[in-house]
């Protein structure tokens with residue numbers, strides 16, 4: 001007897017195959033979500049100050065010049081790990097003072113060097129930004145973006 005594929009066999013392969021790959025897709029999506037939420041970010045360490053800092057970061061559009069964890073503009077340095085590079089990631093007060101000192105010294109006016117504008121921020125906003133950048137430094141980005149300059 002000649003082997004033929006019946007219409008119902010073809011339909012079963014279509015639906016079975018579709019279902020199989022939809023399940024794989026859903027499984028991978030759940031895995032990514034779980035991995036990002038529970039393993040690599042530290043949602044439990046999102047204090048009010050970190051959240052405030054994120055809002056300050058957005059309000060002043062720091063991302064228009066900087067990248068954060070590799071996303072953003074390439075005019076100015078990546079700052080996701082700036083506190084680690086500055087060596088102040090184990091001390092929130094030092095992080096705050098260093099960031100504030102840096103920001104208050106802007107713009108440097110040094111010719112031929114890219115300039116960062118001055119921002120009028122409150123103590124709380126500087127503190128928030130420092131805490132936010134400390135927090136981004138705790139995200140496990142698996143070494144991305146490669147950045148050990150500074």
Ligand code: HEC
Pocket residue numbers: 056057060061062063064065066075076077078079082099102108113114115116117119129150
């Ligand atoms: C108009 C572009 C611009 C904007 C907007 C901007 N920056 Fe910058 N930023 C720079 C430049 C340019 C530098 C490097 C200056 C230098 O090295 O002299 C810099 C450097 C820094 C550094 C030091 C980075 C390092 O690796 O040493 C930090 C931290 C920083 N900026 C934070 C911020 C924050 C926070 C905001 C938003 C409130 C912001 N910047 C907005 C241009 C900008």
